[in-house]
Amino acid sequence: MSNEQIPTSPAKPALDPTRLGEAPASLLPLTGKMPEAERPEEDEPADYADTFYGQVGGHETFSKIIHVFYQGVAADPLLRAMYPEEDLGPAEQRMLMFIEQYWGGPRTYLEERGHPRLRMRHVPFAVTPEARDHWLAAMRKGVDAAGLSPMHEATLWDYLERAAHSLVNSA
Numbered sequence: 001m002s003n004e005q006i007p008t009s010p011a012k013p014a015l016d017p018t019r020l021g022e023a024p025a026s027l028l029p030l031t032g033k034m035p036e037a038e039r040p041e042e043d044e045p046a047d048y049a050d051t052f053y054g055q056v057g058g059h060e061t062f063s064k065i066i067h068v069f070y071q072g073v074a075a076d077p078l079l080r081a082m083y084p085e086e087d088l089g090p091a092e093q094r095m096l097m098f099i100e101q102y103w104g105g106p107r108t109y110l111e112e113r114g115h116p117r118l119r120m121r122h123v124p125f126a127v128t129p130e131a132r133d134h135w136l137a138a139m140r141k142g143v144d145a146a147g148l149s150p151m152h153e154a155t156l157w158d159y160l161e162r163a164a165h166s167l168v169n170s171a
């Protein structure tokens with residue numbers, strides 16, 4: 001799929017590469033849309049029931065997807081060579097925090113890493129079409145391992161595919 005094929009209808013707006021890391025407003029936790037006075041107290045446990053994150057099983061589900069993905073990265077020489085750290089654990093943790101936040105889960109990524117700025121953060125790496133395809137193949141295994149409902153699976157995969165295509169920065 002080339003960038004030109006990204007759907008542009010209002011139902012599926014094309015991803016704006018500069019806003020790649022921002023969740024659609026409809027997927028954010030309800031608290032994000034509430035006036036300050038009506039929000040739950042800070043010490044109340046967050047309720048993710050009305051977010052995509054909550055609907056697919058929260059932390060357990062995303063940990064599984066990202067863990068299986070990183071097993072794929074570790075086993076793929078092309079991808080493995082791109083990851084600077086010897087220990088893939090910290091990279092796995094960053095990806096997990098990002099994806100959980102994107103789908104309406106805890107905002108830990110923002111607190112620890114700041115704004116995602118995914119395009120900028122990938123500039124040091126030559127993301128070629130070949131690297132993208134390897135990345136997507138590893139992620140496919142992660143998503144398959146989670147056993148999501150067809151609707152959740154399609155929503156998540158659509159995002160991952162479009163995000164991966166828009167992060168290619170090298171021929």
Ligand code: HEM
Nearest residue numbers: 082083091094095098113121125127131132135163164167
């Ligand atoms: C297209 C193929 C891709 C390749 C080859 C690739 C490669 C990389 C590499 C080498 C890193 C550095 C690892 C580290 O954190 O130390 C990284 C970081 C990261 N990538 Fe990708 N990536 C790709 C696509 C994506 C996509 C589609 C997303 C999101 C949907 C994504 C999200 C992230 C995040 C959140 C980080 C950590 C950023 C940070 O906080 O420093 N990547 N990626």
